[in-house]
Amino acid sequence: MSTSYTITLDINRYDPDTKLSWVQTYRVEASAILRFVDVLRKINDEQDPTLAWSSSCEHAQCGSCGVIVNGKPLLACELLVKDGVGQFKTHTFKLKPLTIAPVLRDLVVDLEKAYDRVHKVRPWLIKPASPHPDGDEYRISPKTLETYSEATRCINCFCCAAACISTHHHFLGPNASMANMVRLMDPREMARGERMDILYREDGVYRCHTAKACSFVCPKDIDVSHFLALGKEGRF
Amino acid sequence: MEKALKITKVEASIISLMGRLPILSYYATSRGWSFLISWGHRLAGLTLVGYIFAHIYTLSLLFTPATFDADMKFLRTPVFTFLEWALAIPLIFHSLNGGRLVLYELFHVREDEIVIRWMVALGLMYVLVVGSFFIEESAQPSVAPFWSVTVAISLIALLLVFIKIWRTGNSILWKLQRITGAFMIPALLGHMLFMHMNYLTGHDSKTILLRIQNPYIKGMDLVFIILLLFHAGYGIFSIITDYISQGPVLKSLTFLVIAIMSISAYFGIRLIVAL
Amino acid sequence: MGAALTVDSTLRCDVLIIGAGGAGLRAAAQIGERRPGTRIIALTKVSSPQKSHTTTAQGGMAAVDPKDPMDRPIFHTFDTWKGSDCSADQNVIKKVCDIGWEEVVWLERHGMHFSRTEEGRIAKRPFGGHMLDFGERMAFRACYEADRTGKGIMDTVWAESLKYGVDFIGQCVATELLFRDGQCIGAIIFRYPEGKFLAILAKATIIATGGNTRMYLVSSNCRGNTGDALVLALQAGLPVMDLEAVQFHPTGMVGPGILASEALRGEGAILRNKDEEPFMERYAPTAKDLAPRDLISRAIIQEIREGRGLFHQDHNAHHVWLDLRHLPKEVHEKKIQEVCSFFKRFVGVDPEKDLCPVAPTAHYQMGGIPTNEFGEVQSDSQGIVPGLFACGEVAAASLHGLNRLGTNSLLELITMGRVTGERVVEYLKDATDPEEPPGSRLIVFDQFSTYLNAQGKEKYAQVRDSLRNLMMEKVGIFRTEKSLVEAIEVLTELREMATHIPLGTTSLKANQDLWQIWELNNLITVSMVIAQGALARKESRGAHFREDYPERSDGFNYHTLVYMPQFNEVTFGKRPIDMSIFEAKGEHYELFDYIVREY
Numbered sequence A: 001m002s003t004s005y006t007i008t009l010d011i012n013r014y015d016p017d018t019k020l021s022w023v024q025t026y027r028v029e030a031s032a033i034l035r036f037v038d039v040l041r042k043i044n045d046e047q048d049p050t051l052a053w054s055s056s057c058e059h060a061q062c063g064s065c066g067v068i069v070n071g072k073p074l075l076a077c078e079l080l081v082k083d084g085v086g087q088f089k090t091h092t093f094k095l096k097p098l099t100i101a102p103v104l105r106d107l108v109v110d111l112e113k114a115y116d117r118v119h120k121v122r123p124w125l126i127k128p129a130s131p132h133p134d135g136d137e138y139r140i141s142p143k144t145l146e147t148y149s150e151a152t153r154c155i156n157c158f159c160c161a162a163a164c165i166s167t168h169h170h171f172l173g174p175n176a177s178m179a180n181m182v183r184l185m186d187p188r189e190m191a192r193g194e195r196m197d198i199l200y201r202e203d204g205v206y207r208c209h210t211a212k213a214c215s216f217v218c219p220k221d222i223d224v225s226h227f228l229a230l231g232k233e234g235r236f
Numbered sequence B: 001m002e003k004a005l006k007i008t009k010v011e012a013s014i015i016s017l018m019g020r021l022p023i024l025s026y027y028a029t030s031r032g033w034s035f036l037i038s039w040g041h042r043l044a045g046l047t048l049v050g051y052i053f054a055h056i057y058t059l060s061l062l063f064t065p066a067t068f069d070a071d072m073k074f075l076r077t078p079v080f081t082f083l084e085w086a087l088a089i090p091l092i093f094h095s096l097n098g099g100r101l102v103l104y105e106l107f108h109v110r111e112d113e114i115v116i117r118w119m120v121a122l123g124l125m126y127v128l129v130v131g132s133f134f135i136e137e138s139a140q141p142s143v144a145p146f147w148s149v150t151v152a153i154s155l156i157a158l159l160l161v162f163i164k165i166w167r168t169g170n171s172i173l174w175k176l177q178r179i180t181g182a183f184m185i186p187a188l189l190g191h192m193l194f195m196h197m198n199y200l201t202g203h204d205s206k207t208i209l210l211r212i213q214n215p216y217i218k219g220m221d222l223v224f225i226i227l228l229l230f231h232a233g234y235g236i237f238s239i240i241t242d243y244i245s246q247g248p249v250l251k252s253l254t255f256l257v258i259a260i261m262s263i264s265a266y267f268g269i270r271l272i273v274a275l
Numbered sequence C: 001m002g003a004a005l006t007v008d009s010t011l012r013c014d015v016l017i018i019g020a021g022g023a024g025l026r027a028a029a030q031i032g033e034r035r036p037g038t039r040i041i042a043l044t045k046v047s048s049p050q051k052s053h054t055t056t057a058q059g060g061m062a063a064v065d066p067k068d069p070m071d072r073p074i075f076h077t078f079d080t081w082k083g084s085d086c087s088a089d090q091n092v093i094k095k096v097c098d099i100g101w102e103e104v105v106w107l108e109r110h111g112m113h114f115s116r117t118e119e120g121r122i123a124k125r126p127f128g129g130h131m132l133d134f135g136e137r138m139a140f141r142a143c144y145e146a147d148r149t150g151k152g153i154m155d156t157v158w159a160e161s162l163k164y165g166v167d168f169i170g171q172c173v174a175t176e177l178l179f180r181d182g183q184c185i186g187a188i189i190f191r192y193p194e195g196k197f198l199a200i201l202a203k204a205t206i207i208a209t210g211g212n213t214r215m216y217l218v219s220s221n222c223r224g225n226t227g228d229a230l231v232l233a234l235q236a237g238l239p240v241m242d243l244e245a246v247q248f249h250p251t252g253m254v255g256p257g258i259l260a261s262e263a264l265r266g267e268g269a270i271l272r273n274k275d276e277e278p279f280m281e282r283y284a285p286t287a288k289d290l291a292p293r294d295l296i297s298r299a300i301i302q303e304i305r306e307g308r309g310l311f312h313q314d315h316n317a318h319h320v321w322l323d324l325r326h327l328p329k330e331v332h333e334k335k336i337q338e339v340c341s342f343f344k345r346f347v348g349v350d351p352e353k354d355l356c357p358v359a360p361t362a363h364y365q366m367g368g369i370p371t372n373e374f375g376e377v378q379s380d381s382q383g384i385v386p387g388l389f390a391c392g393e394v395a396a397a398s399l400h401g402l403n404r405l406g407t408n409s410l411l412e413l414i415t416m417g418r419v420t421g422e423r424v425v426e427y428l429k430d431a432t433d434p435e436e437p438p439g440s441r442l443i444v445f446d447q448f449s450t451y452l453n454a455q456g457k458e459k460y461a462q463v464r465d466s467l468r469n470l471m472m473e474k475v476g477i478f479r480t481e482k483s484l485v486e487a488i489e490v491l492t493e494l495r496e497m498a499t500h501i502p503l504g505t506t507s508l509k510a511n512q513d514l515w516q517i518w519e520l521n522n523l524i525t526v527s528m529v530i531a532q533g534a535l536a537r538k539e540s541r542g543a544h545f546r547e548d549y550p551e552r553s554d555g556f557n558y559h560t561l562v563y564m565p566q567f568n569e570v571t572f573g574k575r576p577i578d579m580s581i582f583e584a585k586g587e588h589y590e591l592f593d594y595i596v597r598e599y
């Protein structure tokens, strides 16, 4: 077997029945290659079946498992124990739910509510360009696609929104704003006026102060702030 | 993705040193340095807002030059001198970082690390130069060339940003904040330098009153105070909007900010015009 | 647990979609497009449809571009038939292969960000088992969006359904189907956040809950792929079909089994054994590393069994190598960026410089709820259940028979989703709002009461792990009569144990423990059907391999139907394989007979 660590997790807990919040400490003997979701599962299995957390794909592709570890919003399914120890230089981890929506229980937040902001930017093609004369696909050069394909990789994990200096009270958030940018840059979108209105809403791009925490925490390594800046610059 | 930048040994050791400070290290690992810089920008901006209120107050004492001089004498203790010098830090930081933000957001300059390196270098130089004036206090600025050059550069900066962003769909107020910011980089940095080249230029009522009779200086100061108060007002409004969602509370606070800024503008303008 | 369980409220709609994944939402978009104003409710276990498992699909979606001078739909049809080991239904294959390209264009027109060629057209890559001229040469047929094709599809159909005003209910499970006079009239659902039951009455119900391979120790499937809907169908007395056909993907990342897409091999990656020999050349001389998945998975296990595999210390597992080192940097950075990052993050190897450790991972359920070629659910080999439809991975139409070709699943979601949506629009023409169901006691209340009152010493983790080890060892890639009989015995015990696990808390709100135990019971039920089906099918065909019957046998030229209204009370049925292409005696019809399958 590989090396293992004795790690301490201080987890923010919340009970929706009693509405009590508290911090609970767990000590876990964890092999270095376990993901944090595995560690949470281990706590469920061996110590406390009531601890609630969230995940689905468990390989960083769906964005269900965002949590705040030692202040950093990240995907619990992609952080290996050894990387956690390396990155934060500690064996003690403070786990908190993402701050972007109400907490349902412990580490589980109501992402459904957070998604409202993504819905607001209407992520579909509002007014598609007329089809290619041959009746098949619209032609897009790889060069054009490349200017925005990075942004299409966003999985709406909301880590960026949780890290942003602008709170979520009055901001569409980095990811939702970026989803709007994608369509502004997509040559197939003809509803440019409407897209610009979304971009320049009061809760739109002005709420971004280029703090770049979004780019810093994004588990998909998307340079989110770059796309928001393109919006301000009007380059799309 | 940003282009990789070779960090020099000196820089690396500065970063690692800063990375050991308690709060800084927490946010540096969890949100990144840019996040900290943004907080710095915000705090520096607020400090300057605080200063400008005090500034207008002390300047208004010029109506009775004796009180002004008395006040200045009182302020001339080591502690206040140090504070006056220290003001250069938030000033240069907010100015240069504001410049960086304008470059990043509007001029597509993504080589942020290089810009930050310049920011730090120029900032240090500025603070040291201002500091040296505090010690020397003997430079004799020739007013006309100094201000014509400074005003010219300020106007060029204003114009460059104006041309670049005026046609974008951003809200006018937001655009004006960037434009006023650009104008103030040379203007404000020049102001602070100028006021300290010689102790008398900035602190002696006679010298000041004499200078202020000059219509060009009057005009320049008028433009300056208006742009600055707008910039600061919008800045505070912007911070408030981050925390308070649309509704009556936000409306009242916005009104309050406008009121305070207008009153300050009134006193500031009256002062320049009447003196 | 004091208070009795009750249904909190009742919602009404025209169409209830259980499972807002790629298939369910393609159907929703079709209904929205064709019948504006239809009230649609779509359910998902996750917090947003965008997080459905379709989003993790990587490699591509097969379709024959009519402008391609070399490729023809008939080749694709043939490949699918051959790939299925002559056990898919030809009417379905033909339909799906013929409209595949239309669907690619539909996706593109609705905003999917396909990768492009220099001319700006949709790019295509080769994939296992997809060939030109009836198996002669590699075909470039898989349309893709880098290595996140599923995400592209999911984002597109999700956004389209949003546009049509579909009401999403997330973080819920459908726990029981509702019937009145043999007609499906909706379902009971349980909401995780509030812990409440709701009844949803609908004129038409579409089941599209996706895959179910979480009962295997190593699996590429998401946490929620627990076969819930199969159990709902079984409980309602409906059959499920061909569940013994579980696909093991040859290249799961060693350890958790995260998928390393076939697209890697499509782009030129090579499997190697301990001696770095490209061993697939021995097993499939023509197709090599792009042979169908069942063949490669068995070949890998064979290599490992014969001592030419390797052992991974950290993960305590056997594996072989996947070699990506020779691929151009450009490919690494643009075409397979996602998967390469997975290798770096989860396994700690850099595919540009290192060999990557891979081993087979349970991946796909070919079988499912039997439907006809229109997505209507069947009550036996002939009859259909009014008001009930199914599409996507959970359904078996059957496009894949006992083995699926890579990229054919995404194709199926989108084509069969559309076909099903179309059929639902037809059905709605004379459908009326259903009356309340007769007030019999709900099965789910009995189940939940059992879980909430359980007082045993059993542990959830222990039952779960036993199940996953058992299925991997005894009902995995290789099966024998002995292993299957043993498995069935143990499954009966596990089922008993699973009902005695005491809960950590009996609150109904966001009770993860309760939810997981319900899922575990579903997994055990589905595992039982898999084992029973595998035991009954005394032959080897496609993904189902019996070491004691290693050859395909014409005696089993049919689909297995299994009824299991009560646990382990199994009755079998048969559904004939559709041979309409063969019977039509058109061009090349002879290739659609029960042909020998070689690559």
Ligand SMILES: Cc1cc2nc3c(=O)[nH]c(=O)nc-3n(C[C@H](O)[C@H](O)[C@H](O)COP(=O)(O)OP(=O)(O)OC[C@H]3O[C@@H](n4cnc5c(N)ncnc54)[C@H](O)[C@@H]3O)c2cc1C
Binding pocket: C018, C019, C020, C021, C022, C023, C024, C043, C044, C045, C046, C049, C051, C052, C053, C054, C055, C056, C057, C058, C059, C060, C061, C062, C149, C150, C172, C173, C174, C175, C208, C209, C210, C211, C220, C221, C222, C224, C228, C229, C259, C261, C363, C364, C391, C392, C393, C394, C406, C407, C408, C409, C410, C411, C413
């Ligand atoms: C890692 C991976 C890679 C793949 N790559 C490819 C590929 O390259 N090409 C290809 O063709 N195929 C691929 N596949 C297969 C393909 O992705 C799946 O078969 C397909 O996505 C299934 O889609 P679906 O719409 O049927 O189900 P899903 O997308 O899984 O959606 C099911 C939905 O049902 C919901 N649900 C489930 N149970 C319930 C319940 N009880 N109540 C309410 N809602 C419920 C879920 O929450 C989800 O929203 C891949 C699969 C995996 C796992």
Ligand code: HEM
Binding pocket: A208, A209, A210, B041, B042, B045, B046, B048, B049, B052, B094, B095, B096, B097, B098, B099, B101, B102, B177, B178, B180, B181, B182, B184, B185, B188, B189, B228, B231, B232, B234, B235, B236, B238, B239
């Ligand atoms: C000297 C040149 C200056 C430049 C280039 C400049 C630039 C900027 C910029 C670009 C912003 C926007 C930050 C953002 O919201 O994204 C900003 C904000 C702000 N500025 Fe300035 N500024 C300058 C001077 C001043 C002065 C003199 C004051 C105060 C008197 C001031 C007060 C503020 C305040 C309060 C904010 C809001 C901070 C925030 O939103 O976090 N600025 N400045």
Ligand code: HEM
Binding pocket: B048, B049, B051, B052, B055, B056, B059, B084, B087, B091, B188, B191, B192, B195, B196, B201, B202, B203, B208, B211, B212, B217, B221, B222, B224, B225, B228, B267, B268, B269, B271, B272
């Ligand atoms: C500490 C060093 C400073 C000194 C000694 C100083 C001194 C003065 C003096 C003497 C004037 C009178 C007008 C003139 O002579 O031109 C003045 C005006 C002004 N100063 Fe400063 N200043 C300092 C720093 C600042 C800073 C940091 C700001 C910005 C935040 C600022 C903003 C202004 C403005 C806006 C005016 C015009 C006032 C008006 O129109 O009423 N000053 N300053």
Ligand code: SF4
Binding pocket: A063, A153, A154, A155, A156, A157, A158, A159, A160, A161, A174, A175, A214, A217, A218, A219, A220, A221, A222, A224
């Ligand atoms: S931009 Fe990155 S951090 Fe933000 S939601 Fe998308 S994937 Fe997550």
Ligand code: F3S
Binding pocket: A160, A163, A164, A165, A166, A173, A174, A207, A208, A209, A210, A211, A212, A213, A214, A215, A224, A225, A228
């Ligand atoms: S962190 Fe926030 S402030 Fe802007 S650059 Fe990113 S959205």
Ligand code: FES
Binding pocket: A054, A055, A056, A057, A058, A059, A060, A061, A062, A063, A064, A065, A066, A075, A076, A077, A078
């Ligand atoms: S569980 Fe899907 S991203 Fe972590």
